[in-house]
Amino acid sequence: MTRILLVDDQALVRAGFQTILTSEPGFEVVGQAPDGAAGVRMAAELQPDVICMDVQMPVMDGLEATRAICAGSSHASVLMLTTFDRDDFLFEALSAGASGFLLKTAEPEQLIDAVHALARGDALLSPEVTRRVIERFAAPSTPAPSPAAPQLELLTEREHETLLRLARGRSNAEIAAELFVGEATVKTHVSNVLMKLGIRDRIHAVIWAYEHGVVAPRV
Template sequence: MIRVLLVDDQRLVRAGLRMLCEAAPDVLVVGEAEDGRRAVDLAGELRPDVILMDLRMPLVDGITATGRILAAHPATRVVALTTFDDDDHLYPALAAGACGFLVKDAAPAELLDGIRRAAEGDDPFSTSVLRRLVGRAVRARNGEEERRPAPPADLTRREREVLSLLGAGLSNGEIAERLHLGVTTVKTHVSSLMTKTGATNRVRLAVLAARAGVTPPR
């Protein structure tokens, strides 16, 4: 059973998320918080596996709360809930340790899949959010060509392929299917990429791929 903490300052949003989670047999909502300060307290008391974290809240915002929670409980998986106009908060949330981003109006199946992926150690993100992150990375690359990053020289051919597909927004399962590999093998490549690049999660790897111009194999 995946233990989930819901954090959002809007009661209606929390109620909708709770209904969605309670309809899934493998997800248990262990608590709700209306602001980041309460979220920090409940994370310590309830020890959830996954936290769905709104970013813009009173008292303590979601970015600050994410940093505090992960400093005390690094095994907790925090998935940021974003809106279409929340771009300014994406990189700070990533820096604070959020493992993924899901838009609030995502389809129920996508939200539940995101919770499950986070609990399994994957880094879920809505395609629209990834495209915005990658788009900003590409614009930064085009505007600062002299500072364009390069992937480590010691990446294997397969690691470069996996990196390029991460940049295209594919999940581990989709990458495995595209490259005719096992999911466990893909996870091993992703782990190796994180070690070699210093990226802390797959979203950072996707941004690196975009900024470095690493494109999927044809």
């Protein structure tokens, strides 16, 4: 059973999300919070698997709440939901620790798929959004990355090759083809990379790789 917490200041939105999500077998909405501060408290109390988080809310916004949740004891993955397709929201959400980003104009099936993805431990960003992340970190104006982190020494050669390809936005199928291995093997390499580097998901692996000099920004 996937336990879900809804955090949104609009009661009708929360009710709509609950109706959509509880129609899916294996989903349980364990709580609803009307603002980010309440969401942080309920995340600690209820220990959900996935949190559907609005961005703009009173008391505490979704970005600050996500930052507090991801820094705390909760193991939940956070799916940011907003009516605005803005890069500043996207990058702030990722920086805060969110594992997914979805517009509220998405279809109900997309919300269900997003929760499934985060419950599996995956990140949920469309290929277009992933490209925006890579372009942001590979832009000529990007400052020089910091020296490579000592955690890289924990990676095997194959895991390092996998991280390089993750940083370029490759899918598991593409990595498998480039390394001449099966997708199951790639999944194992990706899991090991995330565990050894202490990264939440593959999209944060992209950010980590640029920040720590694994790949260099284009100039």
